Amino acid sequence: MIETIPQVGFGLWKVPGEDCERVVLEAIRAGYRHFDCAADYGNEQAVGAAFAKAFADGLVRREDLWITSKLWNTFHAPEHVELACRKSLSDLQCDYLDLYLVHFPIALAFVPIETRYPPEWLHDPDAAEPRMKPARVPLHRTWAAMEDLRHAGLTRQIGVCNYNTGLLHDLMRYAEIAPSVLQIEAHPYLTQEKLVRLAGDYGLHVTAFSPLGALSYVELDMAGAGDSVLTEPVVTAAAQAHGKTPAQVVLRWAIQRGTSIIPKTTKPERMRENLAIEDFALSEEEMAAISALDADRRFNDPGVFTEAAFNTFHPIYD
Structure with a gap:
């Protein structure tokens, strides 16, 4: 049984369902043991098929993997949290999760699984003017239901994604079971030093998504080709x-500053490359130079993409 989250995990965001089973099996063969899933990614059934095959073929046992999934925005009401978790468990063909995260601090109106799954952001995509539909569900009620999942043994740990410092302070005032992980966007252009430090002070481990910055967003027109941190002179040097x-x-740089990471690729050679980062260390000067690239450049910002894609202005960061 893996007791702590592996430093390098495998992200499943934007891995096409038809390619997902092959990709996950390749990742397991390459040595990945942490898989970062989510209902919203729309590929958990394919991921589950890959897990089932890996277990049946003796590649790994369930206890050899750390499996993370996330509660989507439309399931924030307490009566829907367990429903969402059990749906992910069914799709992933697992009896329990190692970690279940609140995906966004955004509560949206419930959409039944039978109506549309994953529900995504729009309440009714067929409406004349489709929009997001906020729900009157405070985060403390959602968190209490997440704690119930722990009590029921459906997940070993619980945590949050995309929280800012204010929400984290607030959460730690009412949580009976403290979150164990905070997952946030973090890379050299968005170091989030204060948030990472605060999480550490509260005893939360930080997982960085999009650790390579713009690469995941260029194809979505949420970043330009010139936004790549990989061409920065301090990085290439x-x-x-x-x-x-x-x-x-x-x-x-990311793991050396104490965060775990969940890079994503569909190429076996890149999978192996992303894992091969334990045999060297950056100097203090190199770490500082890369951290100095921070420009507060956030690529995954609901305050931008919800208005552009979903006709609803819904920022969560100032």
Whole structure:
């Protein structure tokens, strides 16, 4: 049984369902043991099929994996939290999760699983003017239902994603079971030093999603080709000095500052490359130079994409 979250996990966001089973099996063969899933990714059934095959073929046992999933926005009401968790468990063909996270601090109106799954952001995509539909569900009620999942043994740990410092302070005032993990966007262009430090002070481990920055967002028109941290001189210089790729340097920077990471790729050679970051260390000067690239550049910002894609202005960061 894995007791602590692995430093390097495998992200399943934007992995197509038809390719997902192959990709997950390749990742397991490459050595990944943490898989970061979510209902909203729309591929948990394919991921579950890969897990089932891996178990049946003796590649790994369930206890060899750390499996994370996330509560989607439309299931925040207490009576829907267990429903959502059990749906993910069924799709992933698992009896329990290692970690279940609140995906966003955004409560949306419930959409029954039979109506549309995953529900995504729009309440009624067929409406004349489709929009998000907020729900009157405070986060403390959602968290209490997450704690119930722990009590029921459906997940070993619970946590949150995309919280800011204010929400984290608030959560720690009412939580009876403290969150164990905070998952946030973090990379050299968005170091989030204060939030990472605060999480550490509260005893939360931080997982960084999009650890390579813009790469996941160019195809979504949420970043430009010129936004890549991999071409920064301090990164390429460190790569040359250590005989590593720029991507390996950026991933090493992330784990060396104490966060775990969940890079995503569908290419086996990149899977192996992303794991091969334990045999070198960046100097204090290199770490500081890469951290100095911070520009508060957030690529995954609901305050931007919800208005552009879903006709609803819904910021969660100032």
